[in-house]
Amino acid sequence: MGQTSKNSRTSSATQKFYCRCGGEVKMKTLFENGKIKNVAECEKCKKLGRRPSDLK
Numbered sequence: 001m002g003q004t005s006k007n008s009r010t011s012s013a014t015q016k017f018y019c020r021c022g023g024e025v026k027m028k029t030l031f032e033n034g035k036i037k038n039v040a041e042c043e044k045c046k047k048l049g050r051r052p053s054d055l056k
């Protein structure tokens with residue numbers, strides 16, 4: 001077996017996501033019916049998604 005060094009450098013805590021429009025996607029915490037809900041919102045077009053990958 002050879003060396004597999006695929007995920008050796010992808011363990012950073014600060015990951016940035018970008019929307020299809022080019023804006024930065026930020027995580028937001030909302031309260032809905034007494035429950036904490038995390039959503040991803042694009043700063044530019046204000047599109048919402050359940051996770052940053054929804055806005056790609």
Ligand SMILES: [Zn+2]
Nearest residue numbers: 019021042045
């Ligand atoms: Zn956007």
